[in-house]
Amino acid sequence: MPKSQFKSWIKILLPLLLGIFFIWFSFKDTTAEQRTAIWETTKNAKLFWIILSMVMGITSHVLRASRWKLLLLPLKDQPKLSNCFYTVMFGYLANLGIPRSGEVLRGASYASYTNLSFEQTFGTIITERIIDFIMLILIIGVTLVLKTDELLFYLDLNDIKPLHTLGYLFGFLGFIFLIFRAIKQSKNLIAIKINNFLTGLIQGIRSLMVMRHQWKFVFQTIAIWMLYIGMFWIIKYAIAGTENLSFGAALIGFIAGTFAMSVTSGGIGLYPFAISAVFKLFDIPVEVGQAFGWVLWIAQTIVVVVLGVTSAILLPIANKSNKLAN
Template sequence: MGLTYFKQFIQVVVSLGIAIWIFWFLYRDIEFEALITQTKASNWSWIMGSLIISMVGFWIRSWRWTLLISSDEGKQVTSARAYHAVMVGYLVNMLVPRAGEVARCGVLKRTNGISIGHLLGTVIVERSIDLLFLIGVILLAFIVEHELFITLANQLVDFSSLGRNLLSKLPYLIAFFAILIVGISMIFRRFRDHGLVNKLQHFFREILSGLRRLGQLNNQLGFWVSSAMLWVIYFLTMYTVSLGIPSTANLSSGQVLLVMVMGSIGMIAPVQGGIGTFHALVAFILIQLGISEIDGKIFAAIIHATQVVLVVVAGLISWIIVLKLPSWTKPTTH
């Protein structure tokens, strides 16, 4: 157990170190006075509006989660209870990347008596749907700003060279994945009674159960509309901040969409709160859109910092509320 905690500690320290290094490298030439000047020149009515929009997004995500959670076990989860669990999860993610997903499941297990396996299955389904919508948003950005999108993509990746390399190595890739699939199947059959294999099989069964549940939801329309609304919320959050900062106030909605896509990709990185990666990608896209390097980096710093403050404050409030809630106990039968 001690070795496990030590490994987790090392992983947290390494990811935090990488995040801090990226942040330092990005902002090492930015004078603090420039940040203060830009902050004072910003219209904070727009920025505060973006925080209100974000709070609406947190509630929508929480309500959507309740649609996936089965009421067959434990106590039915209310939107308020799901909201507090989600915010605790966001708070934990600020410290340990990806641990927030387990933390929010742990909250509902304690307060509502729902199994961790079932809850993790719903979270995985959530993330899978979010990934599908992210791909859809990337396609939308391509349609809206296709010329700029292609120019930026070519700067990041040499697609012609990549395509040639993939074609030349395609037989090896097919053979590798075939061997991998056969090998995993043999391991599962050979060690099917092993505890770890049983846990993995149970884990995958929970995922499949969650995916099947999508077709059995009582509120299919609500789930898919709320999933789409979350991305509308992300866009409006980014757009209102851009209106509040003089250097980005004239960006078109299509350009802001590109900034949002890059920011979303930066938040996927396994570092605490997207620190560094979010700033680097958002600043990169803004520079390509004609915003000065300093203004692009300051924009990324302002939007990220305000969101972090919001998550920390709301997360701490939810954490305090959760601590005061009684633990769920299974009703006794007579």
């Protein structure tokens, strides 16, 4: 097997194997009675609240596509909301296989049907991720006020330092900027290629500063994250035993689940484990916390798979008259 092909398989299999490990790890210390309780609690979850959570998830995806459209407008593109939505969902589908691969696939697939370069589209996606990480930091700040001891205990237990991560992110962007300045005047062929790549990337990142609808962008960002929290929060009404879950406890569970989603493929295995670990701090039985995590994960994964596959089919059909831009 060629080395490049081997690396590709490793990128796909490692997150999946990690997810399988966490599924095993989640259940290894549970008794037969607890596993039965997890299944029964999951099976008896109230469908109305699950469907409502799925609808909120779909709405957040549409808003994400609309927000991305705002970032693409300053790049002299005429983005269609449908294309933005298709590529967003296609990217989420890819993330189920390889974490964070969806961002690259989203930028590449959108660029292939427009006059924009991959560097430009990917730059706007980087901007999105920076804004979303700032939103997560703000949510962590609110949660600190509501549930200081519990959140600090959870973050310390899992060695999670979001402020450090934010510092590393801005440090990385600063490093790219310095590299860009250093090679801008170079006549070396490799330096010219890097310069062209970084120029497009920076154009995409700067789109936030020159867009006409900045307040609309802010509103949609807030709405997206309110929907994220909402689709997590209302699942408490679907699971017997979590009806009285406090908002502060739900926020800690939401934060834990958000970090878990970035570790394994779509959060498989780790997501329910992270939720149950948090809920245990609030005297919610392990089997109830596991059921909560599995119900929410399965519901939102169904949304991503159905819309992702549909988008992968519709994207080339909707753009069959377009020539490849790159």
